[in-house]
Structures are given as structure tokens and as C-alpha cells.
Amino acid sequence: MINPEVQVSQALKSIARNEHIKSYIQKSNELYPLLLQAAQRFVTGEHKKDGIVTAKELISRGYFISLEYIGENTTDLEECRKAKNEFLNLIEEMGSLSMKQTISLDLSHIGLAVNSETAYIQLLEMAKKANLYGITLMISMEESSKTSDILDIYKKTTEQYPNVGVTIQAHLYRSYNDIQELIHYPGKIRVVKGAYQEPVDIAMSRSKELNNRYLKLVQQLIEADHSVSIATHDEMLIQEMEHRQYLNQPHVEMEMLYGVRPDLLRNLKRKEYNCKVYLTYGKEWYLYLCHRIAEYPENLYSVVTDIINPSLAERSKSY
Numbered sequence: 001m002i003n004p005e006v007q008v009s010q011a012l013k014s015i016a017r018n019e020h021i022k023s024y025i026q027k028s029n030e031l032y033p034l035l036l037q038a039a040q041r042f043v044t045g046e047h048k049k050d051g052i053v054t055a056k057e058l059i060s061r062g063y064f065i066s067l068e069y070i071g072e073n074t075t076d077l078e079e080c081r082k083a084k085n086e087f088l089n090l091i092e093e094m095g096s097l098s099m100k101q102t103i104s105l106d107l108s109h110i111g112l113a114v115n116s117e118t119a120y121i122q123l124l125e126m127a128k129k130a131n132l133y134g135i136t137l138m139i140s141m142e143e144s145s146k147t148s149d150i151l152d153i154y155k156k157t158t159e160q161y162p163n164v165g166v167t168i169q170a171h172l173y174r175s176y177n178d179i180q181e182l183i184h185y186p187g188k189i190r191v192v193k194g195a196y197q198e199p200v201d202i203a204m205s206r207s208k209e210l211n212n213r214y215l216k217l218v219q220q221l222i223e224a225d226h227s228v229s230i231a232t233h234d235e236m237l238i239q240e241m242e243h244r245q246y247l248n249q250p251h252v253e254m255e256m257l258y259g260v261r262p263d264l265l266r267n268l269k270r271k272e273y274n275c276k277v278y279l280t281y282g283k284e285w286y287l288y289l290c291h292r293i294a295e296y297p298e299n300l301y302s303v304v305t306d307i308i309n310p311s312l313a314e315r316s317k318s319y
Contacts, residue, residue: 039285039286039288041259042257042258042259042260042280042288043070043258043280043281043282043285043288044258044279044280044281045281046281046282046283046285047281048069048086048089048090048093048281050281051067051069051090051279051280051281052067052093052094052097054258054279055067055094055099055101055279056097056099058277058279058319059099059101061319062269062275063265063269063275063276063277063319064101064102064253064274064275064276064277065099065101065102065276065277065278065279066101066102066103066104066138066255066276066277066278066279067090067094067101067102067103067104067279067280067281068103068104068105068140068278068279068280068281068282069083069086069087069090069105069109069280069281069282070280070281070282070283070284070285070288071083071106071109071282071284072106072108072109072113072142072284073106073108073109073113074108074109074110074111074113074114075113075114077111077114077118080109080110080111080113080114080118080122081122083109083110084110084111084122084125084126087103087105087110087126088125088126088129090103091103091126091129091130091133091135092129094133094135095129095132095133095134095135099135100133100134100135101135101136102135102136102137102138102165102276103130103135103136103137103138104137104138104139104140104278105126105137105138105139105140106139106140106142107119107123107139107140107142107146107149107150107153108142108146110122110123110126112142112146112149112150112153116149116152116153119149119153120153120156120157123137123139123153123157123164124157124160124161127157127160127161127163127164128160128161130161130163131161131163134163135163136163136164136165136188137163137164137165138164138165138166138167138188138190138229139153139154139164139165139166139167140167141166141167141168141169141192141194142196143196143198144169144172144196144198144202144203147169147172147174147178150166151166151178151182154166154185154187155185158185158186158187162186162187163187164187165187165188165189165190165227165229166182166187166189166190167189167190167191167192167231168182168189168190168191168192168217169192169193169194169196169203170191170192170193170194170210170213170214170217171193171194171198171203171204171205171206171210171213172194172198172202172203173202173203173204174202175213175217176213176216176217176220179217179220179221180220183220183221183224183226187227188227188228188229189221189226189227189228189229190228190229190231190255191214191217191218191221191228191229191230191231191232192231192232193206193210193214193232193234211234211236211237214232214237215237215240215241215244218230218241218246219244219246222246222249222252225251226251227251227252228251228252228253229253229254229255229276230246230247230252230253230254230255231255231256231278232256233256233257233260233261233264235264238254238264238268247268247271247273247274248273250274252273252274253273253274253275253276254268254273254274254275254276255275255276255277255278256275256276256277256278257277257278258277258278258279258280262318262319263318265277265319266318266319277319
């Protein structure tokens with residue numbers, strides 16, 4: 001019998017990319033404002049200014065931030081260019097405010113869904129401008145079918161711009177070997193467990209084995225004295241890494257999603273560890289909301305609560 005949580009997760013990942021459902025929600029005068037209200041626990045807003053305002057507030061409290069303009073799997077070339085231009089504008093604004101922080105992106109948002117060369121050329125343009133302002137670009141990881149292309153683009157880009165990092169998914173069996181190679185490149189490596197549904201022959205499920213694999217990947221990076229972002233909300237994992245004194249290292253940071261366990265990140269910051277909040281903005285919040293619930297189905301309770309009582313969502317984001 002399939003676990004109900006697994007069924008919910010699979011269903012949400014499916015509808016997240018269903019254009020018919022998304023279009024229906026966006027045109028609904030009833031559903032759209034309700035779901036947007038719920039999404040605001042995890043998304044700063046629909047516009048760049050929303051992300052910037054929240055980023056400035058968190059920076060003033062001593063956090064590092066990573067800001068993303070939401071979007072992925074964009075197949076129209078003109079839309080890819082628009083997304084790239086939005087990122088360039090974001091880099092320009094953060095640079096003008098002396099925000100030497102991180103901007104995250106999916107390569108499929110800026111051209112990978114069209115072809116890898118388009119994504120590479122557009123990423124180079126962004127990396128060049130970001131480098132001028134001391135801003136880091138962090139490439140997110142996507143479905144395993146894109147992993148090789150993403151890593152190839154990353155490696156080529158860092159030959160010119162060391163201010164570009166990449167994300168590795170612990171649940172993929174290939175990741176151990178990937179990191180062995182990536183430690184010879186200058187960019188920061190963000191380690192996540194991995195949220196995509198993958199075949200069992202290439203990825204492991206959420207388990208003790210996966211936690212051990214995650215620890216092993218982080219250990220590889222620590223021992224190589226490589227810059228790493230530990231991106232997890234798993235309290236047991238964090239306690240183990242704290243016990244191993246990984247979090248004391250100057251080239252290590254803890255990264256968590258905006259609106260998810262701010263209490264936990266706040267406590268880590270009080271211990272003077274490097275702490276980063278991953279922020280998002282954009283009109284594709286529907287996709288992002290589905291992913292947040294799919295990754296952690298208990299978030300569905302928060303969504304329902306936020307729709308009924310929006311004030312609780314604001315109190316829950318106390319950093």
C-alpha cells in the first residue's frame with residue numbers, strides 16, 4: 001500500500017507543471033487570492049521589490065541571503081530572455097545597494113529547456129555582471145535528466161567566473177563521484193537531499209541511508225576545505241553536523257528556505273554560525289508552493305491555517 005504522504009507528494013509534483021490547472025487558478029477570482037495568501041509564508045511576493053525589501057531586513061539581522069526570481073522549464077526563447085533580463089535587473093539593483101549576496105536560479109528558466117548553449121550564453125552574461133558587484137550566482141539542481149548538462153555548464157562558466165556555484169542532490173547515487181570532481185572548481189557547492197521523483201536505480205529514497213550519504217558528501221567538502229552551503233531543515237542531521245563541528249568552519253554556512261523553520265535557523269545564528277535564508281519572488285509562486293508542500297506534506301496544514309488566519313503566517317516568519 002502506498003504511503004498517503006507519498007501519494008500527496010507525487011500528486012502535487014504533477015499538478016505543479018500542469019498548465020491547465022495553473023491557468024485556471026490564475027484566472028480564478030476566488031482561488032487565486034486564497035492560494036497567494038498561503039504562498040506568502042514561503043514567497044516574499046510577486047515583484048523584485050518584495051524580495052529586495054525582505055532581503056534587506058534579514059541582512060540587517062545578521063543573515064546572509066540567496067534571492068531567486070521563480071521559474072523553470074521555460075521553453076519559449078523570448079521568455080527565457082525576459083527571465084535573464086529580470087535577473088540582470090536584480091543583479092543591478094542588489095549591486096547598487098551594495099548587497100554582496102547570492103542570487104539563485106534554475107538553468108531551465110533561462111534557456112536549458114530550449115538548448116544547453118542558450119543557457120550557457122545567458123548564464124555567462126549574468127555571471128559577468130554579478131562578478132562586477134561581488135555577487136554570487138548559485139545554480140539550482142533540477143531533474144536527473146538535466147544533471148550532466150547543468151554540471152557541464154557550471155564547469156565551463158567557472159573557467160571565467162569563479163563567483164558561480166552549483167547544487168548537488170545527495171539522493172542521486174552519482175553525486176559522490178560528482179563532488180570528487182567538483183572540489184577542483186572554485187564555486188561554492190550547495191548540498192540538498194533532493195526533492196525530485198527519480199527511478200530507484202539512480203536515486204535513494206528518504207531514509208537513514210540517505211542521511212548518511214548527505215553527511216558523507218558534506219564531509220568530502222569539509223575535508224577538501226571547499227566552500228559549502230548545507231541546505232537542510234533536518235534537525236537530526238544538523239545536530240550531527242554540529243557535533244562533528246562542521247558548522248564552526250569559516251567556509252561553511254547553514255541555508256534554509258524562507259518561512260520554513262525560522263526558529264531553528266535563528267537558534268543556529270545565536271551560536272554564531274553562518275546562516276543563510278533562501279528567498280524567492282515572482283508570479284510563478286504557484287509552482288513554488290506546490291514544491292514546498294510536496295517536499296514536506298505537513299506544510300499543507302500551514303497552508304490551510306494561513307488561508308483561514310493570515311496573521312499567523314506573518315508571526316511564523318520571525319527571524
